[in-house]
Amino acid sequence: MYQPQPEVLRFLDEFEGVLEEGAIPIRTFNDPELHELELDRIFTRAWVFLGHESEIPARGDYVQRRIGRDPFVLVRGEDGEIRAVFDSCRHRGAMVCRAERGNAALFRCPYHGWTYKNTGALVGAPLLRDAYGSDRDKSTRGLLTAPHLESLHGFIFASLDPDAPSLDAYLGDMKWHLDMIWGQCEPGWEVIGEPQRTVLAANWKAPADNFSGDDYHTVYLHRSTTETGIMENPGGDSDLWDGYHVQLGNGHHFIRNMIPPDVPGPRFLGYPEEVQKLFSPTMQSEEQYEGLKHTVGFVGTVFPSFGFLSFPFKHDRSRDFVTAMSIRVFEPRAPGEMVAWTWSLCPKGVSEEFRRETYRTTMGTFSAGGTFEQDDSDPWMSITRSAGATYARKVGMRLDYRMGMKGNASSRRVDDYPGPGVAYYSVLEEGGQRGFHRRWLQFMRSDDYPPTMTPEEQNAGAGLGERNGHG
């Protein structure tokens, strides 16, 4: 097991104390040793998003993906089961999957021709009898396979740690929300096209932190979009801040913008009629159906590196607002480098025109070329740059995460949030981001798999519940 230097462990101990005061040492955003430890303690343990079932609908369909930095093939086997197999032959370790996506009954290693089924099982090798004599037991020589893989509404997550809890337990109260947004569309959901990938000189936690409840940046960083009408408050009376921050335990977070039932405006995330009628009131609870109906947009994160969001935007101002739903992975590459993955998501069974327009809007706003995301990439890179400074490390420079703590907000914990989790209203608070870093610490500081926790437990455990100014 990777053994961190004592200095790193000391840093993590101090980090916990600092976090209780609403601060984060900037060093966390760019440090070689923390990066190595993250790969070892987070990305080989946590449930990581790999892709959507609609990308591999048929038996044999596969796509190449990464868990942390490590190459896996996400493949639907001939038995219909989906697996994540480590893309490395058991003989000499060569890559067995040649293309980025496709359909294959077999993966044949180019080096010596060992051949695996699309379930990962070794089925043959050239000259098997001559080469291996009596020891031809192939059962122990299959491709390494992620010990856990589960799919929720088609969203596939895997964990490399045999001790990982179930995906449901891992998701905690986030599950209710995922059921709400993706569990009520009768035909189901699908991704459009292939994911876009971009290399960025940023630490992966910069976007993860942003997606964990950073509404505050919208008003200034993205002001170009309001000035040009790409983003507007589509709800009429309500405003941008009229939403909830919902802590869901285990480091997950959900921002939810709602519109009151009596206010005219968009329903069901702003989808048009043709899409709205695909949502079924019986697939989940009534609360969830009503909840989706009055939700205008959301931004969520599943710890550590999965983000998703939906809002109506005007990318093409000759048209009305179009709902854009995108899902994101923040792949760690190096202390100061990541790969941003972007998929556009759409309900199945919609018109070609809507499918095209929601795709254009998604990519036009939240992708590498998106009118929002372009600008997000700038501070994500510059934070990473500053975090690598010797001076910042030497003086232990702390970032300010106090918004929403006692005396630091107008936002308050509310009891009437229509759903589980610990909810705050308005969104002018940074509890979700603190929660992300707290969960990060729990993973980084423990040799064992960190226990799942409700948001209260998590805050209490960190002594943060008391200090919070909320209700």
Next chain:
Amino acid sequence: MYQPQPEVLRFLDEFEGVLEEGAIPIRTFNDPELHELELDRIFTRAWVFLGHESEIPARGDYVQRRIGRDPFVLVRGEDGEIRAVFDSCRHRGAMVCRAERGNAALFRCPYHGWTYKNTGALVGAPLLRDAYGSDRDKSTRGLLTAPHLESLHGFIFASLDPDAPSLDAYLGDMKWHLDMIWGQCEPGWEVIGEPQRTVLAANWKAPADNFSGDDYHTVYLHRSTTETGIMENPGGDSDLWDGYHVQLGNGHHFIRNMIPPDVPGPRFLGYPEEVQKLFSPTMQSEEQYEGLKHTVGFVGTVFPSFGFLSFPFKHDRSRDFVTAMSIRVFEPRAPGEMVAWTWSLCPKGVSEEFRRETYRTTMGTFSAGGTFEQDDSDPWMSITRSAGATYARKVGMRLDYRMGMKGNASSRRVDDYPGPGVAYYSVLEEGGQRGFHRRWLQFMRSDDYPPTMTPEEQNAGAGLGERNGHG
């Protein structure tokens, strides 16, 4: 605090012993751990040159600079005071200064819009009341500012260590020399244009070592310039070696080429009449005025990474010799990578023509494209390459710095040097370079700020005084 490995400390201990014998382990010119330790123990402690006041004459003027690798903004505040502020927002750490130079009353962080005065003070943030409630004390959230910044004749230095001595104490006997060269021009000095920056696959100490008294390389490395008449001995009877090496304490060094009063030839660094008359005999001592008058050229270093030089050259041979004064910073980037900064310096109030010609001559000789500097870059890179060799490290390869030690020189310590410091005549000795590395060791080996020392103390402390063959 950065904790070096025991092996590194052992290396530094041995280094001291080796240095007393006039040797330097080549490893010092390319080693990842030494590089990290340098950033921690030298560049966040020492006084580092940042720029010249003429670059930011008006309130609000700023330029982006580095201390070590770290990004700072050198800015003249609305209060007229110059500060070096760490270019990282106190909220999430994003870069607040967007351009490389300009004038700004405010620095507004693009991420969430926190706004700082050009003094570094936080003055506002969007939705301040809603976001931060009662905790809106902005006084603790200003940009981090270098604890020490001082200017001498417009040359701005800063130190990041609160325990640093004053700039005067730090400069020791170098101050007298800086007063001599930059403290006697009535209208003052200014830089022309913007600094040139070049990335070089060299360790920063290779040029620093060169500027600390390496006359010896001129005759061979730069022979192309004498062959083509770019450099010539402008003093007639005297020759290239007719100069002093002056140790000034604390690792600083000054090479001074003088011309005897009774020998015809250039005066006042070779400046033309129109410039000579700008020098005032009353701004400093008579010694300094006479000293400047009979100085033809100089090369100096302020430990660790500031170099400066002046000589008359013929870049354009259709003209007479033109004095070129350039100042340099050797910015550390990686164990084997640096950024070379070059500014051209000129007295204020000269004719446009002279200003242009001194600039052309400076850039034509000592810049990335200069006829001298081009060739300097070659050994600086190849030393760095060799220093990274496993073999060199394993056998503890030592470089030869004995020139000028007992039995190793015709150069002698002299008592009649017209100025303070420990002076040697001729320049065929390497005491200045030994002194640079000795000071480097003092910084690298001590947890506390190393005490300031006279050159005698420094040599004696290292036991080198005895072994020196001088006077």
Next chain:
Amino acid sequence: MYQPQPEVLRFLDEFEGVLEEGAIPIRTFNDPELHELELDRIFTRAWVFLGHESEIPARGDYVQRRIGRDPFVLVRGEDGEIRAVFDSCRHRGAMVCRAERGNAALFRCPYHGWTYKNTGALVGAPLLRDAYGSDRDKSTRGLLTAPHLESLHGFIFASLDPDAPSLDAYLGDMKWHLDMIWGQCEPGWEVIGEPQRTVLAANWKAPADNFSGDDYHTVYLHRSTTETGIMENPGGDSDLWDGYHVQLGNGHHFIRNMIPPDVPGPRFLGYPEEVQKLFSPTMQSEEQYEGLKHTVGFVGTVFPSFGFLSFPFKHDRSRDFVTAMSIRVFEPRAPGEMVAWTWSLCPKGVSEEFRRETYRTTMGTFSAGGTFEQDDSDPWMSITRSAGATYARKVGMRLDYRMGMKGNASSRRVDDYPGPGVAYYSVLEEGGQRGFHRRWLQFMRSDDYPPTMTPEEQNAGAGLGERNGHG
């Protein structure tokens, strides 16, 4: 001396146990700390191939080469002796040799002009008397020279470790084989042209492992060459697997494809008549002469990084098979980066046409653009990629090297191999590759120079003899 972390030493201990079971931890193919340790414990100790005497036939001829990553000049001095001098001036360390190859009586350092003879001795420096006074002893200031350098049939090897055994002792039973292949050509051998160099994102051990007895990959990876007729079994009745794997001690290995005396087909490596008659029956033993006569092709490795091979190929199918002999160095650059060196080798005194065709065939098959080597580069890179995965490291992923161990092969140890060494027949076994890694471990785990060993001793020492399924 480089001091590895305890975790690394633990890994090496475990490696030995794993290897006895016929497995290799994949981590060995991409790990920063192992890489550093290799440079320190293998490349500054082992005998490393530097070049061939025919590259520097005359006094003063030189070529630039690397030992590990370190730059050396391989030069034939005015005294006729060949040396490997470290390309770093003893004054400040600058590179003294400017060109990649040439002829020089003197190497003059560009920085200050210190001048060395082509024997490495310092012979002068500018202003020597003035600069160094009485201490002008030049004898201690010569260029560092590899303590051992020996040539066998023109093949030059060097070791940087004074404690290294003689080249003969180091080669063990490989010497007999080198005598066989390169010691029987009356006019001797020469390389054609200059070596080709290519940077590859692969660990150097991936090709070294391949050259140490990986026949198994030929049938599948290189199937494109059999399909297009580039490679064919030139021996008629015998087949590709009709050969020996010969362990030679100290990590060296030899694959030898032979053709029985009574079977018609190529003789003497498939060389044409004009070349065959250059081989003399009296230069070595009769066994060696007969041995060469009935050898069709071979692949050999001298531990750690020297590979060589010969086979007849049809690169240009308008012609008959042409024998292609190439020699290779796998230069380590970084944990996941190497430089592949390729030379084409030819007997001296052949016709211009054959010389050209053997060159074309060599480069057309086993060079960066070769029809074989192109495809080899792919798994070498992908193994390196997989080996860097956190997951692979965490679960201690093992590669399967069992072929040929008890119950794992049809290949058997044979007693009738016509030569020294421990031989197996057929080539469907991986003992040579296990032997390579075993020797690697012996170097990596010992502070002292590892003792030379016969193949039996080496296997026995590792407890592997017992477990092997061979006779």
Next chain:
Amino acid sequence: MNAVQAETERATTRIASGSQAYWRCVDFLVHEAEALDENRLDDWLAMLHPDIDYRAPIRVTRERTKGPGFSDQGYHFFENHESLNTRVERLETDYAWAEDPPSRTRRFITNFRVAAFEGGDLHVRSSLLVYRERLDETAPQFLVGEREDDLREVDGQLLLVRRRVLLDHSILMTPNLGVFL
């Protein structure tokens, strides 16, 4: 059907290199590159036809037999005149941070192949190399690929009516696509 293929099935006549029509196309693309490199984005917009169909398909690594791997559904850019107009307008606000300070870019357009469609539009294929750097970064960024452009004459002026930017990247090596291709 692949979006790239669809187009190339229209009947074309080859335009001779060096002909007047050839030079009109080359000049158009060279001046377009100049406008983009100089951040004259309004001038650039003026070179676009109102019906512009501007796309940069995502590319995936596929086996040799599967072709070049351009997506027929996924696009980095999938724009019409209004959305390009919006992008330019946004870049010209004071808040388009990713491109303010703007990248320093240089577009190299080479390997021109010109044809004429039956209807009269001109069809140009060219190679594109965009060099890009931002702020004081010293890691240069390259965007490389082929362009397939259709130019249509309106009132004596050529306008760009269709563009496919066929990048040679499966992962973009630039932090964002704040520049037009």
Next chain:
Amino acid sequence: MNAVQAETERATTRIASGSQAYWRCVDFLVHEAEALDENRLDDWLAMLHPDIDYRAPIRVTRERTKGPGFSDQGYHFFENHESLNTRVERLETDYAWAEDPPSRTRRFITNFRVAAFEGGDLHVRSSLLVYRERLDETAPQFLVGEREDDLREVDGQLLLVRRRVLLDHSILMTPNLGVFL
């Protein structure tokens, strides 16, 4: 004698840029680049003369007075029609792993200088930049150099009869030469 020099000693007449012959050469090289970038290797073979002499000499670092350092004995490629044909055939099997999936390449051909040999062959010098990337690697590879090509007319078509690829590399920065230059 240096292989590069040998050739350039033949008498040539300069061909005016913009002339018909000039454009034929440019078009040839541009279309050749297209065929290679699109992996239309059979089309490429059809552009080669049966007597093609195709080489890429190894280059070593030499002092200024010693010239550009091209070897007269060592070559990365040293091919005739049959060996090129074999290479293409091999790449088109299912087992040419290094180029399956194929690299994504883009060839930029610029700085054309055209001349005519006495016998009628055309001689073209041009600058070559090949951008290459494989799989999901994000470290771009460049192959840069000059080409010296001879084109010969056969039945009204130009064919490449001689090529020297004069690379600017002493160490190749690409893992293999699985692509043609």
Next chain:
Amino acid sequence: MNAVQAETERATTRIASGSQAYWRCVDFLVHEAEALDENRLDDWLAMLHPDIDYRAPIRVTRERTKGPGFSDQGYHFFENHESLNTRVERLETDYAWAEDPPSRTRRFITNFRVAAFEGGDLHVRSSLLVYRERLDETAPQFLVGEREDDLREVDGQLLLVRRRVLLDHSILMTPNLGVFL
């Protein structure tokens, strides 16, 4: 006033691409690049007008509204005929270490735009990519930017009388400027 602007305010007439004057300019720059890439520095000097004004301004990162950031005072190169002559002479001594062994360079000149000044001089803008590598280094160096050149006819020959090299770098990524741009 910015040195770059000053020049471009002189009245010019556009020269048609493909015209004789266009090709004279292109040929000039292509042959100039050849001379530089082949280290024929005396040939290069012979292509310069005695009144040559040769500069490469330093570039700083500025906000979008502040323009491209070229300095009007700071220059990497600020040369006249005599200083260029000195540089060449120096490079040809035996002691110009940085360029001996010489860099391997390749200059790609594309995107030509030609105009004529009232007085008769020709004005050419072009894109410049210089690939450079030294010794056995495998980290390629690029110098990228635009050139603005004025060519003047003297005795039937064009000579370079003014050059501005407008680099796209705020920090140079080459260890020295031992090569001409």
